[in-house]
């Protein structure tokens with residue numbers, strides 16, 4: 001909300017100044033950008049997924065997997081980007097979307113589940129379905145777009161070159177985060193369990209856990225043997241070693257928080273004292289304060 005107001009103000013200033021060449025129409029067009037990244041002949045990623053720039057942030061990375069029967073989407077970005085999103089999918093393939101897999105409940109991953117008709121099969125981990133049912137976007141008439149197919153720990157869809165494996169490893173970002181593995185492609189979509197190289201967002205209201213986080217990721221790291229490409233929730237494509245490193249980061253974060261808490265520091269003092277970016281090159285700390293607070297809240301509630 002604050003961001004939207006700021007944008008309106010900036011736009012107003014531009015119009016008053018009048019000397020700049022960016023018009024409102026051009027700004028609107030800028031907003032319609034979703035980039036397409038080809039990973040293989042039958043798998044693409046729709047990007048423009050890094051938060052921070054309201055004009056281009058369209059929601060999380062989307063996987064577009066083309067099978068003989070139709071298109072499987074993993075996540076569906078933010079509502080309001082529906083038409084652009086549909087256009088991008090059509091620019092890749094003329095096949096219809098037949099299945100949507102949601103990695104988790106958040107609106108920047110489920111925002112266009114309702115744009116592909118009611119015959120599309122929607123799939124999610126069972127806790128994610130329960131979390132989605134609490135969202136206004138899936139109430140009333142829209143309840144038809146809640147996942148009909150759910151799983152608890154693992155599920156396999158399709159076979160051979162078109163096989164998709166879904167896994168739930170435990171609480172982390174939420175209590176229903178699925179990782180989606182395409183064995184023939186050696187591609188793993190992590191959802192927001194690994195969103196970017198920063199402290200994780202821990203959504204306790206949806207069952208997320210900073211205490212379980214490192215364990216959950218270590219199960220993932222122990223499970224997959226053949227991954228070349230990691231598709232994080234909100235940043236450019238990464239490698240398998242980046243996910244392994246992220247697991248270590250979350251373990252170090254939890255350790256540091258527990259140490260600071262035992263030393264009698266409050267959450268703010270703990271956050272101020274924790275520095276992981278020297279050890280973890282290329283990491284930022286934008287989410288650190290919130291993550292530390294969430295871990296404190298969780299430990300204090302025990």
Ligand SMILES: [Zn+2]
Pocket residue numbers: 104106109173192
């Ligand atoms: Zn999320």
